Amino acid sequence: CWRYKMSIALLWLMFTLAVCSLFIPENIAAPIFFGVMVLLYITCIILIYNKLRSGFRWAKFYVLSWIPLIFGAAIQPMELTGVLPYTFATRHAFLVAILCEVILMAMALADRVRYQRERALYHATHTQQTRLLNSSKLKQAFMALQSQNRSTTLCLIKIRHFNSLNTIITSSQGYTLIKHIAKELELELSHEREFTNLETDLNTSPRLADLSSGVFACISTKTQNQEMLETLLTKIISSLPKQYEIKGLNLQLSYSIGISSAGKTNDFEYWLKRGYLALKKAKGSVNQVGSSSNGNNLMMDVALAAKLQQAIKTNQLALYYQPQINLLSNHVSGAEALLRWPDPTYSNLSIEELIILAEHTGIINELTLWVIEQACKDIVELTKNGYNEHTISVNLSAKNLTINNLAEKVENILIKYQVPAHLLKFELTESAFVDSQDALIKLVDELTALGIKVVLDDFGTGYASLSYLVNYHFSELKIDKSFVFDLPNNPTHQVIVQTAIDMAHNLNLSITIEGVETQEIHHLLKDMNADSAQGYLYAKALPYTDYLHFLKSQYSLKMLDSSF
Structure with missing residues (x-):
C-alpha cells in the first residue's frame, strides 16, 4: 500500500x-x-x-x-x-x-x-467462521464436571442433511445458517437449568458448542432417565426454525438428536464418539432421536479393537452354526456360520457391535477372511464325519468389497483345505449393493464361476430387490424373518412369502425361510413348497462340537415331522 x-x-x-x-x-x-x-x-x-x-x-x-x-x-x-x-x-x-x-x-x-x-x-x-465455542471448550467443561464427579450427558443436535445443503448454498451462507440456528438453540437452552455453561462469561453464559457440519453440542448435568432427556430435547428442537430463507429459497430444516452418557470413563474422545454413533442411529429413527448407553455392550475403543485383532490372529474366536432344514426331506442340509467370541470377558458384547467396531477400525476384512477359512476347516471336519453334502453359509458386507482379489483369496483357501466349492455359500445383504454395483457384479460372477453359491439375504426388505435378480447370478434367495413371525395370522405376509417362493422356483433358484419358531409356521412353509428353513424351532446357533451332536441326532427330526 x-x-x-x-x-x-x-x-x-x-x-x-x-x-x-x-x-x-x-x-x-x-x-x-x-x-x-x-x-x-x-x-x-x-x-x-x-x-x-x-x-x-x-x-x-x-x-x-x-x-x-x-x-x-x-x-x-x-x-x-x-x-x-x-x-x-x-x-x-x-x-x-x-x-x-x-x-x-x-x-x-x-x-x-x-x-x-x-x-x-x-x-x-472458538470456530473461526461462526465465532461459537468449539470442541476444545466442550472438552474443558467435560473434564471439569468429571473432576467434580457430576453427571455428564452429551447432547448432540444436528441439522439434518446439512452436508447436502452445502452443495447448493455458499460457505458463508452455511455459516450464517449455523449462527442463526445456534442463536435460537442457545435461547431455548437458557430456559433449562440442567444444561451447564461451557464458559464463565456472566454476560453471555454460552451453553452451546459448534462441532462443525451442522452439529451442536451441550451437556446435561441432571441425573434423570433417558426418556425424560429425550422428551426435553425433542421439545427443544420442535421450537427451532423449520424454514430458513436464502435469496428467496425457503430451505426446509429438520433436526436429529444423539445422546451419550459419560459414566466413569473420563475419556472425552470416547464420550464424543458415542454421541456421534447415537446421531448415526437417529438417521433411521422415526422420532429422530438416537442414544448410546454406557453399558459394556458398546465399548467402541481402540483397546478393544486391538484385542479383537489379537483374537483373530490367535484363533480365539469361534463360529457357531444354526442349522438349515430341507423341508422336503426334513434333514439338515446346511448351516449359517455366526461369529462368536467365547472369552468370558467379552461374553456380554454384542457381535453386531463388534462387527461395527471392526468396520470402523479397518480390521473387518481380516476378520472376514478368518471366518471364511474357519468355515472351510469345519466343512472338512463335517466331511470326515460323513456329511459330504452339508453346506455352510458365510455373511459378506459392503466393507468386504474392499478386499483385493477376494475371489482369488477364497479360491486359494478352497484349494488349501481341498473343499468342494459348492459346499460354501456367501450371503449378501442389500447394504452391500449400494455403493459399488459394478464391483459387486464382478465379485458375484467370479464366485459363481468358482462353483460357490451366492445367496441374496433378507430378500423382500429392500426397495430394489427385484432388480438384483436381473443383474446378479444368485443361486438362492433368503426371506427375511420379519415376514415369518406372524405368518399364520397375516394373509398379506402369506401372499408375499408364497409369491417369493413361486418366483424363485420359476427363476430356478432355491429359497430359504428364516425365523421359523413354531410348528405351525413349519407346516405352512411346507405347504407353500419352500425349500429350506432355519430358526429357533430347530436349534439356536451352536458351537461346532454341539452342532455335530445335533447332526448325529437329526433322525429325531423325522419323528417330529409327523407332529408338524
Missing part, C-alpha cells in the same frame, strides 16, 4: 542523509536532521492511526511512548538554538525522554504478548 511505500522511501532518505552527514558540517546537518524528524513523526502517526482503526488494541502504550520522545526531541533543538537557556534539565531532556519511551515500549510489548495469547486462546476455543 502507499503507506508501506512511503515508509520505505523515508528509510532510504534517512540512510542517505546519515551517510552524507559524515562529510558535511554539523551546523548544516542538524537542521536537516530535525526536518527529517518531522517527516518521521508524520509517517509514524499515519501508521499507528491505521493500526488503531484495525483493532490495534495494545497500541495505547506505544502511542504514549511517543509523547515524551516528541517533547524531549523538541527541547533539545530549542536549547541548541538559544530559545531555551542551557540547564542540566534542558541539556538531558532528550535522554530522559528516551528512557521514558523505552519503559512505555516495554509495556506495549508485554501488552502485545498478552493480547496475542488472548487471541490464540480465543481461536483455540
Whole structure:
C-alpha cells in the first residue's frame, strides 16, 4: 500500500542523509536532521492511526511512548538554538525522554504478548467462521464436571442433511445458517437449568458448542432417565426454525438428536464418539432421536479393537452354526456360520457391535477372511464325519468389497483345505449393493464361476430387490424373518412369502425361510413348497462340537415331522 511505500522511501532518505552527514558540517546537518524528524513523526502517526482503526488494541502504550520522545526531541533543538537557556534539565531532556519511551515500549510489548495469547486462546476455543465455542471448550467443561464427579450427558443436535445443503448454498451462507440456528438453540437452552455453561462469561453464559457440519453440542448435568432427556430435547428442537430463507429459497430444516452418557470413563474422545454413533442411529429413527448407553455392550475403543485383532490372529474366536432344514426331506442340509467370541470377558458384547467396531477400525476384512477359512476347516471336519453334502453359509458386507482379489483369496483357501466349492455359500445383504454395483457384479460372477453359491439375504426388505435378480447370478434367495413371525395370522405376509417362493422356483433358484419358531409356521412353509428353513424351532446357533451332536441326532427330526 502507499503507506508501506512511503515508509520505505523515508528509510532510504534517512540512510542517505546519515551517510552524507559524515562529510558535511554539523551546523548544516542538524537542521536537516530535525526536518527529517518531522517527516518521521508524520509517517509514524499515519501508521499507528491505521493500526488503531484495525483493532490495534495494545497500541495505547506505544502511542504514549511517543509523547515524551516528541517533547524531549523538541527541547533539545530549542536549547541548541538559544530559545531555551542551557540547564542540566534542558541539556538531558532528550535522554530522559528516551528512557521514558523505552519503559512505555516495554509495556506495549508485554501488552502485545498478552493480547496475542488472548487471541490464540480465543481461536483455540472458538470456530473461526461462526465465532461459537468449539470442541476444545466442550472438552474443558467435560473434564471439569468429571473432576467434580457430576453427571455428564452429551447432547448432540444436528441439522439434518446439512452436508447436502452445502452443495447448493455458499460457505458463508452455511455459516450464517449455523449462527442463526445456534442463536435460537442457545435461547431455548437458557430456559433449562440442567444444561451447564461451557464458559464463565456472566454476560453471555454460552451453553452451546459448534462441532462443525451442522452439529451442536451441550451437556446435561441432571441425573434423570433417558426418556425424560429425550422428551426435553425433542421439545427443544420442535421450537427451532423449520424454514430458513436464502435469496428467496425457503430451505426446509429438520433436526436429529444423539445422546451419550459419560459414566466413569473420563475419556472425552470416547464420550464424543458415542454421541456421534447415537446421531448415526437417529438417521433411521422415526422420532429422530438416537442414544448410546454406557453399558459394556458398546465399548467402541481402540483397546478393544486391538484385542479383537489379537483374537483373530490367535484363533480365539469361534463360529457357531444354526442349522438349515430341507423341508422336503426334513434333514439338515446346511448351516449359517455366526461369529462368536467365547472369552468370558467379552461374553456380554454384542457381535453386531463388534462387527461395527471392526468396520470402523479397518480390521473387518481380516476378520472376514478368518471366518471364511474357519468355515472351510469345519466343512472338512463335517466331511470326515460323513456329511459330504452339508453346506455352510458365510455373511459378506459392503466393507468386504474392499478386499483385493477376494475371489482369488477364497479360491486359494478352497484349494488349501481341498473343499468342494459348492459346499460354501456367501450371503449378501442389500447394504452391500449400494455403493459399488459394478464391483459387486464382478465379485458375484467370479464366485459363481468358482462353483460357490451366492445367496441374496433378507430378500423382500429392500426397495430394489427385484432388480438384483436381473443383474446378479444368485443361486438362492433368503426371506427375511420379519415376514415369518406372524405368518399364520397375516394373509398379506402369506401372499408375499408364497409369491417369493413361486418366483424363485420359476427363476430356478432355491429359497430359504428364516425365523421359523413354531410348528405351525413349519407346516405352512411346507405347504407353500419352500425349500429350506432355519430358526429357533430347530436349534439356536451352536458351537461346532454341539452342532455335530445335533447332526448325529437329526433322525429325531423325522419323528417330529409327523407332529408338524
